[in-house]
Amino acid sequence: MEKIIVIGNGMVGYKFCEKLRSKATKEQFSIKVFGEEPHPAYDRVHLSEYFSNRSVEDLEMAPRSWYVENDVELITGELIVNIDRENKVIKSHTGLEESYDKLILATGSSAFVPPIKGSEMQGVFVYRTIEDLEAIIEYSKHSKKAAVLGGGLLGLEAAKAMLDLNQETHVIEFASRLMPRQLDQAGSDALKYKMEELDVNIHMNRNTASILGEDKMTGLEFTDGQLMAADMLVISCGIKPRDELAKQCGLEVGHRGGIVVNDHLETTDKDIFAIGECALHKEFIYGLVAPGYEMAEVVADRLIGGDEKTFESFDMSTKLKLIGVDVASFGDALCENTPHKPIVFEDSLEGIYKRINLSEDGKTLLGGILVGDAEAYGMLLQITLNGMALPPSPEDLILGSRGGESADMELPDTAQICSCENVTKGDICKAVVDNNLEHVADVKSCTKAGTGCGACSPMVADIFNAQLKSMGKTVKKVLCEHFDYSRQELFDLIKIKGIKSYDDLLDAHGSGDGCEVCKPAVASLMASIWNELILNQDTIQDTNDRFLANIQKGGSYSVVPRIPGGEITPDKLIVIGQVAKKYDLYTKITGGQRIDLFGASVNQLPDIWEELIEAGFESGHAYGKSLRTVKSCVGSSWCRFGLHDSVSFAIEIEERYRGLRSPHKLKSAVSGCRRECAEALSKDFGIIATELGWNLYVCGNGGANPQHALLLAGDIDSETCKKYIDRFLMFYIKTAEPLNRTSTWLNKLEGGIEYLKQVVVGDSLGIAADLEREMDFMVETYKCEWKEVVNNPELRKKFSHFVNTEIPDPTMQFEDFRGQKKPVDWDKELVESK
Amino acid sequence: MTDILEYKTVTESEVGAWIKVAAVADFPANGGVCADHKGLQVAVFNFSRRDEWYATQNLCPHKKQMILSRGMLGSSGEEPKVACPFHKQTFSLKNGNNLNGDHCALATYPVKVEEGYVYVGFKN
Numbered sequence: 001m002e003k004i005i006v007i008g009n010g011m012v013g014y015k016f017c018e019k020l021r022s023k024a025t026k027e028q029f030s031i032k033v034f035g036e037e038p039h040p041a042y043d044r045v046h047l048s049e050y051f052s053n054r055s056v057e058d059l060e061m062a063p064r065s066w067y068v069e070n071d072v073e074l075i076t077g078e079l080i081v082n083i084d085r086e087n088k089v090i091k092s093h094t095g096l097e098e099s100y101d102k103l104i105l106a107t108g109s110s111a112f113v114p115p116i117k118g119s120e121m122q123g124v125f126v127y128r129t130i131e132d133l134e135a136i137i138e139y140s141k142h143s144k145k146a147a148v149l150g151g152g153l154l155g156l157e158a159a160k161a162m163l164d165l166n167q168e169t170h171v172i173e174f175a176s177r178l179m180p181r182q183l184d185q186a187g188s189d190a191l192k193y194k195m196e197e198l199d200v201n202i203h204m205n206r207n208t209a210s211i212l213g214e215d216k217m218t219g220l221e222f223t224d225g226q227l228m229a230a231d232m233l234v235i236s237c238g239i240k241p242r243d244e245l246a247k248q249c250g251l252e253v254g255h256r257g258g259i260v261v262n263d264h265l266e267t268t269d270k271d272i273f274a275i276g277e278c279a280l281h282k283e284f285i286y287g288l289v290a291p292g293y294e295m296a297e298v299v300a301d302r303l304i305g306g307d308e309k310t311f312e313s314f315d316m317s318t319k320l321k322l323i324g325v326d327v328a329s330f331g332d333a334l335c336e337n338t339p340h341k342p343i344v345f346e347d348s349l350e351g352i353y354k355r356i357n358l359s360e361d362g363k364t365l366l367g368g369i370l371v372g373d374a375e376a377y378g379m380l381l382q383i384t385l386n387g388m389a390l391p392p393s394p395e396d397l398i399l400g401s402r403g404g405e406s407a408d409m410e411l412p413d414t415a416q417i418c419s420c421e422n423v424t425k426g427d428i429c430k431a432v433v434d435n436n437l438e439h440v441a442d443v444k445s446c447t448k449a450g451t452g453c454g455a456c457s458p459m460v461a462d463i464f465n466a467q468l469k470s471m472g473k474t475v476k477k478v479l480c481e482h483f484d485y486s487r488q489e490l491f492d493l494i495k496i497k498g499i500k501s502y503d504d505l506l507d508a509h510g511s512g513d514g515c516e517v518c519k520p521a522v523a524s525l526m527a528s529i530w531n532e533l534i535l536n537q538d539t540i541q542d543t544n545d546r547f548l549a550n551i552q553k554g555g556s557y558s559v560v561p562r563i564p565g566g567e568i569t570p571d572k573l574i575v576i577g578q579v580a581k582k583y584d585l586y587t588k589i590t591g592g593q594r595i596d597l598f599g600a601s602v603n604q605l606p607d608i609w610e611e612l613i614e615a616g617f618e619s620g621h622a623y624g625k626s627l628r629t630v631k632s633c634v635g636s637s638w639c640r641f642g643l644h645d646s647v648s649f650a651i652e653i654e655e656r657y658r659g660l661r662s663p664h665k666l667k668s669a670v671s672g673c674r675r676e677c678a679e680a681l682s683k684d685f686g687i688i689a690t691e692l693g694w695n696l697y698v699c700g701n702g703g704a705n706p707q708h709a710l711l712l713a714g715d716i717d718s719e720t721c722k723k724y725i726d727r728f729l730m731f732y733i734k735t736a737e738p739l740n741r742t743s744t745w746l747n748k749l750e751g752g753i754e755y756l757k758q759v760v761v762g763d764s765l766g767i768a769a770d771l772e773r774e775m776d777f778m779v780e781t782y783k784c785e786w787k788e789v790v791n792n793p794e795l796r797k798k799f800s801h802f803v804n805t806e807i808p809d810p811t812m813q814f815e816d817f818r819g820q821k822k823p824v825d826w827d828k829e830l831v832e833s834k
Numbered sequence: 835m836t837d838i839l840e841y842k843t844v845t846e847s848e849v850g851a852w853i854k855v856a857a858v859a860d861f862p863a864n865g866g867v868c869a870d871h872k873g874l875q876v877a878v879f880n881f882s883r884r885d886e887w888y889a890t891q892n893l894c895p896h897k898k899q900m901i902l903s904r905g906m907l908g909s910s911g912e913e914p915k916v917a918c919p920f921h922k923q924t925f926s927l928k929n930g931n932n933l934n935g936d937h938c939a940l941a942t943y944p945v946k947v948e949e950g951y952v953y954v955g956f957k958n
Contacts, residue, residue: 539862
């Protein structure tokens with residue numbers, strides 16, 4: 001049996017043990033691994049998560065039991081201080097001696113601390129280990145302002161950590177760019193803008209001369225003489241390979257550090273290998289985990305007798321999410337020395353910057369940069385790595401599809417999806433087929449894809465779904481961790497079993513305590529099936545449903561009475577004006593032809609509504625996922641072009657579907673002629689008058705992703721039109737995913753509008769009568785929610801800010817704006833003034 | 835307005851005063867209410883499904899609004915949490931940590947129930 005000793009129990013040291021064990025029997029090798037930290041190997045890539053969830057266990061690569069089960073002897077808290085190459089013996093700081101046949105150095109790196117005067121002072125930290133973090137957390141309790149030295153990847157991670165610790169955070173970068181190795185100037189500018197929006201102060205071109213203070217640091221002095229006060233400093237200027245053991249035993253090291261290795265990761269001693277951040281391969285130190293894993297693979301392979309696998313240079317593409325800001329760079333991101341043609345998209349309003357570098361002939365993708373929106377990263381990386389042919393308009397790759405056609409590209413099976421674990425598309429597809437996988441989570445456990453940095457997870461899910469689909473299996477979309485059912489399955493369960501409360505459903509068919517995803521989804525389902533008063537189950541409702549009003553900036557609410565078809569009498573107009581004046585509300589006529597009253601406090605809502613209901617108004621459902629307005633033009637009663645009375649029909653439609661709960665809000669419009677003044681084609685269902693009757697269009701959308709509605713039925717009479725809308729809406733409500741608008745739903749519906757026509761007009765499923773009956777039930781059982789609340793003292797009590805005093809929230813603040821009030825802006829100063 | 839910054843987690847051993855907030859019956863099942871204590875707004879939650887009580891600051895740390903008592907309760911695995919009604923960031927009810935990791939944590943306060951009344955522990 002060959003004796004293997006691994007020095008270093010970091011991510012790469014652990015990965016080596018795992019790989020060797022999976023390749024060889026326990027009889028072939030004994031494995032002993034030494035770690036100097038007290039914990040078993042943990043995920044340093046996600047170290048910052050330690051701030052939000054202070055559990056070492058959650059970060060562990062594997063629990064101690066894994067080492068026991070796999071016959072890997074783990075010795076933690078032991079520092080190896082001597083390697084005797086002649087006798088093949090290592091020695092620890094406690095005097096422990098062990099002999100080896102093969103030695104693996106996975107000693108990693110330590111934080112590089114530049115030679116700045118004062119760096120030994122209290123309050124100066126590096127950002128490297130859990131112990132570093134614990135010391136930082138402790139010190140931050142008495143600190144208000146933290147500086148981070150270094151605007152690279154690690155420095156920005158550290159800045160996020162400082163923000164989490166409630167520090168006024170300043171990042172100091174020597175270069176003129178953030179993440180200078182990954183980003184160009186414009187990319188850095190976009191990132192800087194995003195970071196500053198999040199209250200991280202960025203200082204570029206700053207060379208730190210010394211750290212000020214006596215015992216404790218109090219600030220920094222820059223070479224230009226400027227000073228900055230700070231209570232603490234976190235240094236994250238890069239890494240320094242841990243090569244001291246190698247030096248001690250006479251292995252060759254690079255002149256700037258790092259244990260020299262060949263393509264087999266052998267050091268100058270054939271029985272000693274070096275992997276990970278301590279290794280210097282072709283004058284390069286790899287400071288990412290993926291190349292370290294690849295090195296572990298090469299050495300494990302070599303030990304079992306393989307000698308074909310060698311370590312090649314490694315792609316340094318990277319994607320990270322910093323304080324909610326996506327940043328990615330891939331391939332040759334900067335193309336500093338490569339002739340290329342860039343395509344750049346910049347949106348300085350949103351802080352988005354995207355750049356792709358094409359080869360001079362425009363045929364291949366060399367690399368690129370994404371800041372603010374890195375959704376395309378996975379695909380772009382694949383195109384770069386696999387040299388895939390580009391679409392006819394390569395700008396689509398960063399602009400997204402603009403003509404309805406998406407730039408979907410088929411990946412080759414050899415495409416490497418997870419670079420941390422070296423998993424290809426072929427591996428994933430094979431795992432799905434061979435193991436009959438049904439959940440995307442199983443792909444992770446079978447192939448390890450997505451278990452490293454996690455950047456490939458969206459791509460893994462796409463491949464998984466596509467593979468299932470190609471096998472003729474349906475992809476199950478479960479609601480969340482609490483229900484193993486899709487929305488449609490829950491709809492059937494609730495209806496067939498007659499379940500009327502969320503808790504009953506959870507007890508019978510779910511697990512855990514529910515969450516903000518499944519509660520409102522179930523609330524919507526129950527509303528669509530039973531049409532009972534929303535407030536019967538108020539704590540499972542989204543806030544707008546719970547308070548029957550939209551929560552707005554400042555914590556105030558909006559009041560929107562229904563004005564069907566936009567038609568209103570002068571008397572009613574006066575009432576709205578009087579109410580607005582009495583309660584000091586901001587008034588605005590909306591895009592949906594109603595009048596919004598803004599700025600009511602929660603305890604004013606019942607009183608305001610009492611007055612409005614008294615005057616004949618009812619709830620406008622400007623909250624929740626429900627029918628909003630049916631917009632109309634003035635129609636044939638006034639317009640010289642009008643063919644039919646669009647106003648009357650709009651009112652009839654609006655009153656029929658008022659209060660209807662659905663997967664997403666619904667909008668509609670009726671136009672009296674083809675001039676389309678009501679803009680019915682941009683609505684979930686739109687009606688346009690023709691010489692012969694009405695044309696009914698469905699699944700349009702205004703808003704962020706505009707899509708014109710498609711013709712469902714032409715030249716139909718009013719009764720037929722309502723019948724088709726009944727069927728259409730009920731079919732949508734029963735089958736759409738939560739929060740999918742009709743346009744999204746249609747786009748995913750197999751067979752598209754032609755299929756929908758068959759179901760709604762042709763009744764191909766034989767469900768038309770059921771759908772109509774269900775809609776009739778909704779119409780008959782409709783009650784104005786606000787009327788119910790106003791007349792019920794128990795329900796009125798729910799509308800208070802405090803439970804122990806009658807006053808409204810004293811922190812709500814408004815200011816004057818064009819003669820009306822508006823809430824004061826989000827208070828940034830509050831954070832800064834701390 | 836500067837008062838709203840002065841939220842500091844209180845542990846059970848630090849409690850100097852138990853403040854009577856309201857009767858248990860004043861709490862919605864699996865929901866919260868907002869209580870005022872000398873100008874400090876605290877969200878108190880009746881997690882009846884788990885038979886547990888929690889209290890946190892009422893201030894949403896993201897947009898600085900007094901709204902957390904109107905948040906929705908839930909769980910992630912075993913962790914009880916509240917989702918802010920503004921942008922659905924979720925926070926652990928046990929230690930106030932932000933479970934989405936984007937903004938700072940909530941201060942938490944001990945809660946006890948005695949003879950049908952709910953009390954929250956403050957330092958003074």
